[in-house]
Amino acid sequence: MEVRAITPRGYCYGVVDAMTLAQRVAMDPNVPRPIYILGMIVHNRHVVEWLDKEGIINLDGPDRLSLLDQVERGTVIFTAHGVSPQVKEKAKAKGLTIFDATCPDVTRAHRVIQEKAAQGYEIIYIGKKGHPEPEGAMGHAPGKVHLVETEDDLETLPIQAEKVAVVTQTTLSQWDTEALVQKVVERYPQAEVYNEICLATQLRQKAAVEQGKDCDVVIVVGDTRSNNSNRLVQVVREIAGRPAYLVDNVTEIRPEWLEGARCVGVTAGASTPSQIVKEVLDYLRSYDPANPRPPRSILEEGPLQVIPRPKR
Ligand code: SF4
Numbered sequence: 001m002e003v004r005a006i007t008p009r010g011y012c013y014g015v016v017d018a019m020t021l022a023q024r025v026a027m028d029p030n031v032p033r034p035i036y037i038l039g040m041i042v043h044n045r046h047v048v049e050w051l052d053k054e055g056i057i058n059l060d061g062p063d064r065l066s067l068l069d070q071v072e073r074g075t076v077i078f079t080a081h082g083v084s085p086q087v088k089e090k091a092k093a094k095g096l097t098i099f100d101a102t103c104p105d106v107t108r109a110h111r112v113i114q115e116k117a118a119q120g121y122e123i124i125y126i127g128k129k130g131h132p133e134p135e136g137a138m139g140h141a142p143g144k145v146h147l148v149e150t151e152d153d154l155e156t157l158p159i160q161a162e163k164v165a166v167v168t169q170t171t172l173s174q175w176d177t178e179a180l181v182q183k184v185v186e187r188y189p190q191a192e193v194y195n196e197i198c199l200a201t202q203l204r205q206k207a208a209v210e211q212g213k214d215c216d217v218v219i220v221v222g223d224t225r226s227n228n229s230n231r232l233v234q235v236v237r238e239i240a241g242r243p244a245y246l247v248d249n250v251t252e253i254r255p256e257w258l259e260g261a262r263c264v265g266v267t268a269g270a271s272t273p274s275q276i277v278k279e280v281l282d283y284l285r286s287y288d289p290a291n292p293r294p295p296r297s298i299l300e301e302g303p304l305q306v307i308p309r310p311k312r
Pocket of ligand 1: 103199270
């Protein structure tokens with residue numbers, strides 16, 4: 001059985017920067033304690049458990065603004081998904097020390113929203129309801145940003161403006177987004193489109209489709225809450241037309257997925273620790289259908305050291 005390690009896959013620059021910042025903060029004795037992260041720093045539970053081990057308290061809940069009610073002193077880290085100006089102001093007003101791990105690609109989308117809103121545009125933001133990135137983005141022009149996830153949302157939009165801009169979340173499926181943008185432009189021909197799907201997401205999706213299309217099955221390693229991991233599964237199924245499965249780690253691979261397979265593709269979400277992807281590849285490379293051994297994971301030994309501790 002050929003095991004095809006799809007490239008590029010896994011960690012993106014935004015996630016690596018966020019994790020490095022969090023580790024640096026945790027190791028600095030001068031940073032006021034306790035240290036909190038507002039939401040999952042990236043959507044992967046192994047990364048969250050690692051930070052917990054490093055002494056960082058992860059706060060999770062429906063929105064960043066109300067999460068701050070749980071913090072009275074110390075330090076907050078904002079996640080790679082970005083936050084609204086209201087969250088920054090509230091943290092400052094509470095006298096908290098702030099570290100911002102917002103990905104530069106998310107910041108760029110925030111700037112577009114602010115600029116266009118200041119120029120009198122109504123903004124259609126294509127994104128996923130309930131995800132922290134739209135929450136942060138919408139706060140950059142309150143009342144001016146309209147969240148659209150599906151064509152149905154478009155039907156009920158209350159926009160009558162002459163100036164309309166379309167901005168997208170960074171981790172969407174590029175094919176779905178293209179189709180939805182087309183619908184927006186049919187309805188608002190005057191719309192200016194700012195496609196903010198980040199390069200890391202675009203390259204991983206394209207690679208999964210192009211390198212996965214002649215595989216019998218593609219395994220995506222990632223967390224069920226990771227939007228970009230779920231989008232990888234979606235594009236392999238819908239665009240490449242191949243079966244695809246999301247697994248958190250090697251132990252979730254089912255033998256029936258591999259039955260008769262001559263080629264198995266492997267890719268990973270942008271927030272998936274490399275060690276977890278490596279053991280999936282190692283397991284598949286030594287897979288013997290006549291004598292399949294049950295997969296074992298390093299996770300059974302305890303939480304991962306997600307990135308190495310720097311030498312002091
Ligand atoms: S997926 Fe894209 S936007 Fe999100 S952290 Fe990575 S590079 Fe940044």
